[in-house]
Amino acid sequence: MKNTFALCSYLLLLVTLLGLVFSNCKANQVDNLDELINSRSSENAPKTLSWTKEDAYIPKYYHTSSIGPSPSQEEQKLADKITALPGQPYYGSNFDQYAGYVTVDPNVGRDLFYYFVESPANSSQYNPLVLWLNGVANVLFLESPAGVGFSYTQNDSQTFFPTSGDKAAAKDAYVFLVNWLDRFPEYKDREIYITGESYAGHYVPQLAYTIVVNNLFRQIANQSVINLQGIAIGNPWVDDFTGVKGLFDYLWTHALNSDQTHELIETYCDFKPHQPISSICINATRNAFAEKGPIDSYNIYAPLCHDTSLKPSQTGSVYNFDPCSDVYVQAYLNRPEVQEALHAKPTQWSHCSGDVDSRVSVTATRYALNVLKLPIVTPWYPWYSENEIGGYAVQYKGLVFATVRGAGHMVPSWQPERAFNLILAFLSGYPSPPGSPK
Amino acid sequence: MKNTFALCSYLLLLVTLLGLVFSNCKANQVDNLDELINSRSSENAPKTLSWTKEDAYIPKYYHTSSIGPSPSQEEQKLADKITALPGQPYYGSNFDQYAGYVTVDPNVGRDLFYYFVESPANSSQYNPLVLWLNGVANVLFLESPAGVGFSYTQNDSQTFFPTSGDKAAAKDAYVFLVNWLDRFPEYKDREIYITGESYAGHYVPQLAYTIVVNNLFRQIANQSVINLQGIAIGNPWVDDFTGVKGLFDYLWTHALNSDQTHELIETYCDFKPHQPISSICINATRNAFAEKGPIDSYNIYAPLCHDTSLKPSQTGSVYNFDPCSDVYVQAYLNRPEVQEALHAKPTQWSHCSGDVDSRVSVTATRYALNVLKLPIVTPWYPWYSENEIGGYAVQYKGLVFATVRGAGHMVPSWQPERAFNLILAFLSGYPSPPGSPK
Numbered sequence: 001m002k003n004t005f006a007l008c009s010y011l012l013l014l015v016t017l018l019g020l021v022f023s024n025c026k027a028n029q030v031d032n033l034d035e036l037i038n039s040r041s042s043e044n045a046p047k048t049l050s051w052t053k054e055d056a057y058i059p060k061y062y063h064t065s066s067i068g069p070s071p072s073q074e075e076q077k078l079a080d081k082i083t084a085l086p087g088q089p090y091y092g093s094n095f096d097q098y099a100g101y102v103t104v105d106p107n108v109g110r111d112l113f114y115y116f117v118e119s120p121a122n123s124s125q126y127n128p129l130v131l132w133l134n135g136v137a138n139v140l141f142l143e144s145p146a147g148v149g150f151s152y153t154q155n156d157s158q159t160f161f162p163t164s165g166d167k168a169a170a171k172d173a174y175v176f177l178v179n180w181l182d183r184f185p186e187y188k189d190r191e192i193y194i195t196g197e198s199y200a201g202h203y204v205p206q207l208a209y210t211i212v213v214n215n216l217f218r219q220i221a222n223q224s225v226i227n228l229q230g231i232a233i234g235n236p237w238v239d240d241f242t243g244v245k246g247l248f249d250y251l252w253t254h255a256l257n258s259d260q261t262h263e264l265i266e267t268y269c270d271f272k273p274h275q276p277i278s279s280i281c282i283n284a285t286r287n288a289f290a291e292k293g294p295i296d297s298y299n300i301y302a303p304l305c306h307d308t309s310l311k312p313s314q315t316g317s318v319y320n321f322d323p324c325s326d327v328y329v330q331a332y333l334n335r336p337e338v339q340e341a342l343h344a345k346p347t348q349w350s351h352c353s354g355d356v357d358s359r360v361s362v363t364a365t366r367y368a369l370n371v372l373k374l375p376i377v378t379p380w381y382p383w384y385s386e387n388e389i390g391g392y393a394v395q396y397k398g399l400v401f402a403t404v405r406g407a408g409h410m411v412p413s414w415q416p417e418r419a420f421n422l423i424l425a426f427l428s429g430y431p432s433p434p435g436s437p438k
Numbered sequence: 439m440k441n442t443f444a445l446c447s448y449l450l451l452l453v454t455l456l457g458l459v460f461s462n463c464k465a466n467q468v469d470n471l472d473e474l475i476n477s478r479s480s481e482n483a484p485k486t487l488s489w490t491k492e493d494a495y496i497p498k499y500y501h502t503s504s505i506g507p508s509p510s511q512e513e514q515k516l517a518d519k520i521t522a523l524p525g526q527p528y529y530g531s532n533f534d535q536y537a538g539y540v541t542v543d544p545n546v547g548r549d550l551f552y553y554f555v556e557s558p559a560n561s562s563q564y565n566p567l568v569l570w571l572n573g574v575a576n577v578l579f580l581e582s583p584a585g586v587g588f589s590y591t592q593n594d595s596q597t598f599f600p601t602s603g604d605k606a607a608a609k610d611a612y613v614f615l616v617n618w619l620d621r622f623p624e625y626k627d628r629e630i631y632i633t634g635e636s637y638a639g640h641y642v643p644q645l646a647y648t649i650v651v652n653n654l655f656r657q658i659a660n661q662s663v664i665n666l667q668g669i670a671i672g673n674p675w676v677d678d679f680t681g682v683k684g685l686f687d688y689l690w691t692h693a694l695n696s697d698q699t700h701e702l703i704e705t706y707c708d709f710k711p712h713q714p715i716s717s718i719c720i721n722a723t724r725n726a727f728a729e730k731g732p733i734d735s736y737n738i739y740a741p742l743c744h745d746t747s748l749k750p751s752q753t754g755s756v757y758n759f760d761p762c763s764d765v766y767v768q769a770y771l772n773r774p775e776v777q778e779a780l781h782a783k784p785t786q787w788s789h790c791s792g793d794v795d796s797r798v799s800v801t802a803t804r805y806a807l808n809v810l811k812l813p814i815v816t817p818w819y820p821w822y823s824e825n826e827i828g829g830y831a832v833q834y835k836g837l838v839f840a841t842v843r844g845a846g847h848m849v850p851s852w853q854p855e856r857a858f859n860l861i862l863a864f865l866s867g868y869p870s871p872p873g874s875p876k
Contacts, residue, residue, distance in 0.1 A: 255800045255841050291830075304826060363691070380695070380696030381729075382729075389732065
């Protein structure tokens, strides 16, 4: 399928039933939501809705190979290969891993960090490439924008924050991808899928649009293009109005808020952009967060992390999800020998990306979908995974909405089989796992 | 607290966050709901809302001891004692169990079956008595009305169905209780709590009202009264309007129904009693059940029972809830030696009580509570159990509404610690487990 793309023919929204989501920063939630709500009444409210082709077109960028006296792509790729990660089982793994940096702007020293997991050696050389934004088949994990995780920019003023710099973040990710494909040329013609979750509800479609626009220009110039096949976003933050309204409706309908607080929000908050917000509304939203108390917003039914010490009984199996795993991950990624093995520059790695810090509910996603008014191809139906209803799906024209039943925000952690079967269907071009009895 | 009662000072509604509930019959749900909806538009719609003192007053009933040549109460109690249940661990249990029949109408041969678990021998002789209706501290499980479980009536036309015979069921339960207390006289002055779930939303308050009314008459006549202290109902079916509306709102807000079906229900169903129901509404409610597909309505996130054979790896621990446990229970209770050990007449025991077969959601309970317009004493707050939020509570004047976070219908099966701490608080007179940090 070289030189063709079918963007939007399988736009798969993976949203969870349970997971209230807020980006990937666990900072104070009330403050961040206030900030978000207030930001929309300020004069500098982010405007990310309108993109022109000119916004997305990148006429010129530095190929990594064209930057001064640097090693060849082949040498760089070899250097990126991970020999072994500290703590990895001694018998190794049956797949190759790479990690390192791709420069997106040598002038200000902006490099994006990636982690790449290749399919097992004996699997097909035609397996597609999946790019995962926002955090973690052949899966290429990209920490984006610069300033997030191990990705950095030497010039601080050039740090790109998502609320002000969605377009810059998309351009950086595009340049990263072109340069990364130079380093891994065997993937240049491979089918590529772009995925992500939470604020990637912005990143993913914006990067896809950037690819589509640049592909158009490059086709005219008879240049090679990126073989983009589809995008998938999970629990996506799509827009502020549906996101915030959906969040508070979710809290009430899941019995986490009182009738009184919900009624105040219904009456006094309209969540429309650029409207002044009443103090009654602000107080009511504060109450909404206070009332639900300290629960895991990623999975409202999950236990909290009370004891961060590693227990000997822990198997580490994904089937026994440990609510403290975030803490272990953060500790692990900050060990110097781990950073060295990953070819990352020594830094303080943290879960917090500092961007839009609020939760994304299935309710919000449905409100956002309704705004699109897409024609329905296949109405609401349950899809199956291992004999159980794995979730529900609606096939719209050019887009599939799918839920994962009983999953928190980190879908593969809570429902590994359902997540695997759903992503497999997505990569195979099915709207949902095939063969589901109806 | 002899000769006093404080009914309604601790009316505790235990409702789950997750459990869609329908009575205790797992028959075809769509048919039953249709039946319920249609029944309200018929001329013979059940009228259970108005009770007068005359309805509840029972001037004369047969004491078991006054029925012909029967064994003495002491002899009957001894006969009811369960020596051992088949499959019970060989070292026995540290508590006593009794089971048997109490006659409520010797003329038509109507006997109610009970199963009674006494607190461990070394615990206080002042431990209260808890009566559990609808199925299973000192806990007295009563299968009511006659025709349910092992309870029976010899005259079939005298079988009391709940939709037509709520008052008769309450009178039978009252007569049962008086006669049972004759058989277990050490409990006559003990504090008594009446509990139950699902359709017990009718049974429990109606029995409580019957007790209160008869206590009043008996106090005037200087006779002993039943020491009723409080009632608790879990996932109660309170009334049709809030129950059915709450059910469909729950299905939609928990992403089990499509937007389209929900909108049809919102527009074309008003669920008001004695209104003709449009065919659009009936079709839409059919769709609502079809769309959610075959999931466990008792816990929408739980697995289904696929393999009913007992696996050797099963520990039987309540912490590893087995979705097939209903099947084992049914098989166990139909073993002749078990029926014999329980002093039950040989019969085909089944989960199905044949009464109102629809689910009760937390949404429905809140709608029902709002109808009461009770003043709030303590507004919405989280209550704690073992360091986690166990659920939320609102203390109204004379009534507490409490949720159990992450529990399905059978609350103790899914959240044993939370259920235990909540019922302990209820019996201690607290609105929720004390010492919860706020």
